[in-house]
Amino acid sequence: MSQSVYIQPITMVSGPQAVEGDAIRLAGGMAYAREFAVIVREGGAVTSRRIATKASMAQALAALPAELGAEGEMQWSYLQMAHPPLELGGRTIRLDQPQVMGILNVTPDSFSDGGEFMDDPDAMKAHAAAMHEAGAAIIDIGGESTRPGAKAVWEGEEAKRVVPAIEHCVGMGAAVSVDTRRPAVMEAALEAGAHIINDVSALRYDPRSLELAAASGKPVILMHAPGTGEDLHADPDYTAVAFDVFDFLKEARDRAIGAGIAAERIVLDPGIGFGKSLADNLTILNHLPMYHALGCPLLLGASRKRMIGALSNEVAAHQRVGGSLTLAQHGMDAGVQLLRVHDVFETVQARNVWRGLRDAALTDFSGLEA
Template sequence: MTTESIYIRPIGFVPGPQAEEGDAIRLAGSMVYAHRFAVILRRDGQVAERWTCSPEHIAQVLGELPDSVGAEAETQWANLTVAHPPLSLGERTVRLDQPQVMGILNVTPDSFSDGGKFLDDPEVGKAQAAAMLEAGASIIDIGGESTKPGAQAVFEDQEIERILPAVQYCAAMGAAVSIDSRRAGVMEAALDTGAGIVNDVSALQYDPRSAELVAARGCPVILMHAPGSGQDLHEGGDYASVVFDVFDQLKARRDAAVQAGISADRIMLDPGLGFGKTLADNTALINALPLFHALGHPVLLGASRKRMIGALSNEAPVEQRLGGSVALAMAGMDAGAHLLRVHDVAETVQARNVWRGLRDAALTDFSDLAI
């Protein structure tokens, strides 16, 4: 039996709609404007046809698609043009009309980037959280289990013991807090202590209780793609076409979350760079990141200090990956990513502010249009 699937990928971008006399869309409510799109039809897992068009002609292209994918294509086009509402996190509101920076606070002894220094001394962790907030982080993402390749799993009560002090002092500072965990008990303890977002690297697959918990609490949730659903999230990373496969798998996890009672407007998506993915896989996903807006949810990019930066920069060690981390954050901004999960908050916020200044200027500077 033949199976068909459709994908609408933004492939051409402009500084603002006036550059194309209005023939451009604001991509998913971000500060990025897209003018050219590829409509890709796959049949039995292979690209069968591909059309390119601007918004002016998208209706014509969609109208000629097979009935089997017509409704999905219309949904994806609507998703590309939707503006996502702000995240409401108790007393905190995080707007998604510009890239927001999420600061990473790992309270683990075996983190790949900070070696446990924020776990051993809570005062050091508290100072780090305060510095990130002062530098402009909109959210602090707290994790108590390393998910690097080969890391040992921890027991739920041990993970709770690690994260609760950090959640408490971050919440006491007035921070919007995200809990980076795949265990429902940890999520529940963190939410009870002041966290407002669940960030699950298993996309609610690891713990069968997690989807029900998130649905009951009504909190925003980040669903990240990882090929492994069991203990090792990195296993099973064999892709026929990594971009389409990750897109389809995130769509399936989104649908499962909605079926479990989680409101669609509380879901965010993360393609999961570095999780069961090669360097070629990671670069393909970053280059295709605008496609993921077609799923209709805010997009998070977590590329900070990851292995791919070392692979592309003469095997630079973790502590020397700032330049590459900022470069990937900029790529995320150019793709319309709503959230950037980073270790180096001050530098990323500065890059974001300069990037935003250029974007704002492009919307008001008409001087070059007559040239």
């Protein structure tokens, strides 16, 4: 049976000065990690787990089986790698702090705001402007609901929905991603000015998508979902969900690179809520820092999702703002670079306060000797 290695940050600290320099800056952001579990799996089962810090990581990596040494070294390097900014048209999106992506659904049946902006262009424009002014670094525009049980949309109809919204948002100076799994819609969106392809199928739904994405030269967001056909939620079969999602995203990354997509243009999304139980989602969220070992920026899309309702007396989607902000902060603490949210103003405010706390922690030397 083949073996796999994973390096999981397990102890976060306010900054390296708090632990006499024995910590790393996680993925070039504002989160710092001190202790790490170096985990080996074989046939789905964990066969070894060793705790190390920055000071002892060389010994931990040297103790790995020979065939895993290079992968372990690469993951350790990736955990410490600062990501270059995303260049999106005339906008530069820096990834050294969390950035907020605002959701704009032009659909009749999305779980939170379906129908609100599809048939009312003025409402769509006002909402897009409000998100942009509130500090959304990117506006993510989708024309097909991917909630469980949603009906598939003909690609011509999907393009008809998203193109006017993309043109409007680009016209007002926003960076725009298109949330689609269909290459014809990707092509129409890019022609309308979209800057990013956000594919919930990780470019697996249609074999033409990989080639189109590579030829476009645009950044891509690859998300984990267990389904391979119309139903992305179908057939979940996890041995250990956090590691299984890691393996999937690693394969999706390598497949994209093999098709000609530059590594620095790949963003990875663990796919909260897609073919996952509440327990699965919570496990993945508690392993978020580990996914930095894949060497790509991370996107977290947990806003208003079903898991929040499950943990708060089944409240309706529009009543899940508090839970959404909790998960956004959890993502920031884990070093996630992009937060895909419905409530932009509130999330940007939370991010700004969070950043103030992080900045203060880095300049707090009150506990150190003069």
